[in-house]
Amino acid sequence: MEDGKARLVSRHGNRFKSFPRLTTAIGSALEVQDAVLDGEIVHLGPDGVPQFYDLMRRRSPQHFFAFDLLWLNGRDLRRLPLLERKALLREIVAPQPAYPLSFLYALGLNSRYQPGQPLRQGYQEFLRPG
Helix, strand or coil: CECCECCEECCCCCEECCCHHHHHHHHHHCCCCEEEEEEEEEEECCCCCECHHHHHCCCCCEEEEEEEEEEECCEECCCCCHHHHHHHHHHHCCCCCCCCEEEEEECCCCCCCCCCCCCCCCCEEEECCC
């Protein structure tokens, strides 16, 4: 997120251009100068369960579940404990019903940022807006 415009970039540095609505929605939802959020793009089925193949086919709607905040308004946050980063993330990701940007909570709140280290399955829970 920079100057009110969001970009979706993979962990390998590849830019996703095939999610224009999601990118616009994230840019509109975040009222910050600049930010780097770590998260996951998902397509939720009617039952609320992520559908990987529908996401790969770029089916709408897509959602972005943010689970970490690495940079905010010119400040590198990666050395802060996860609990502090999540508190800051919660401040900038306002709960909005049915909005494509959500906050994701994970265990290990005093963890430091580990690039490329995915969360283990079973250690996450979705906090849906509302």
